[in-house]
Amino acid sequence: MTKKLAVFIAAMGLVAALYLQRRVSRAGAPNHDLPAPAVALVDLSGNNVSPARYKGKVVLINFWAAWCTPCREEIPQFVALEEKYGSRGFQAVGISLDDPEAALRDFCREYKVNYPIVMGSQKIAEGFGGVLGLPTTFLIGRDGRIHAKYVGTTDFPKLEREIAALLAAGP
Amino acid sequence: MNRWNDRLLRGRVVAILVAAAALLTTLVAGAQSGGKDGSTAQPPSPAWELPPGSPELIRPAELAKALSSMGTKAIVFNVGPRVIYLQAHIPGTEYMGPAANPDGLEKLRARAASLPRDSFLVIYCGCCPWEHCPNVRPAYKELKQMGFTRLKVLYIANSFGTDWVEKGYPTAKGE
Structure with missing residues (x-):
């Protein structure tokens, strides 16, 4: 009887530990290795900037808002990445959530944004598996699959290493 | 009777040790998950309005x-x-x-x-x-x-x- 109880307790402990471990990995890399969603993205100039258009490139999708302080602070670093890697097969795309269009255009002028900006929507956000906090950034490999997802402030040194590695992997 | 008591005692000790190990494993995993409601994520400064821990x-x-x-x-x-x-x-x-x-x-x-x-x-x-x-x-x-x-x-x-x-x-x- 006592042995059975001991086995039962150990089994429960193992189940609890496995459950918590699973939650950690889920929170760390949701949407990982899924194909990039087939969403239609049109930028402020009316151009098609959907992920499918950039097949073969390394694509960064940044969900952000001009009213969001940490998002704003990241923009110059995305501009720098586009400048540095744009000619080597890298493409950044910004998707703004809940910004008035006029304010967004002003912001892009002021920050000299050198990559396409899209007015976001519920449909676009849900196409990426849901965006329930800003900033959120996805990195799509040349194979069209989501390589990484950053929720919250982006770790730029890590991001740049990943971009360089994905670019080096070749088409 | 004594042998019976010894076996019972040994069984209880084993059960306690296993339970303690299971509890420890669970606690370690829980600590890695960062707490149920993000309680371990402490913002760096208490100077803002409504700082974490405010009664509001x-x-x-x-x-x-x-x-x-x-x-x-x-x-x-x-x-x-x-x-x-x-x-x-x-x-x-x-x-x-x-x-x-x-x-x-x-x-x-x-x-x-x-x-x-x-x-x-x-x-x-x-x-x-x-x-x-x-x-x-x-x-x-x-x-x-x-x-x-x-x-x-x-x-x-x-x-x-x-x-x-x-x-x-x-x-x-x-x-």
Whole structure:
């Protein structure tokens, strides 16, 4: 009887530990290795900037808002990445959530944004598996699959290493 | 009889050791997960308005428990961006719009005007990390100035997705 109880307790402990471990990995890399969603993205100039258009490139999708302080602070670093890697097969795309269009255009002028900006929507956000906090950034490999997802402030040194590695992997 | 007692004692010792090991494993895994409601994510400075730990704040686990209990009647206002609200929100929430904007703040003021000042009110946003949220502080200030005495702000350390949805608390979507 006592042995059975001991086995039962150990089994429960193992189940609890496995459950918590699973939650950690889920929170760390949701949407990982899924194909990039087939969403239609049109930028402020009316151009098609959907992920499918950039097949073969390394694509960064940044969900952000001009009213969001940490998002704003990241923009110059995305501009720098586009400048540095744009000619080597890298493409950044910004998707703004809940910004008035006029304010967004002003912001892009002021920050000299050198990559396409899209007015976001519920449909676009849900196409990426849901965006329930800003900033959120996805990195799509040349194979069209989501390589990484950053929720919250982006770790730029890590991001740049990943971009360089994905670019080096070749088409 | 003594042999029986020895076996019983040995069995109990083994059971206690196994239970302790299981508990330790669970605690270690729990610590790695960062706590149920992001309680281990400490913002770097206590100097902001509504700093973590303020009595005005309510943690996700507490609110989820309060809302699920039959006796608690809370009025919950979302004062954040619409696109996030449409994807997921706390069931029963009334959407007010971003309180950082004059329109959102006016809607909140108008809705709250008719409520008894001892209503249990909860406001939340969850758009961004707590210290950067532009919406909860103006909303809190407005309602406090209106005289609400049972006013709570949901403390969302990282985002609504991380600290509410991924923790498995109830959500609804759409309007």
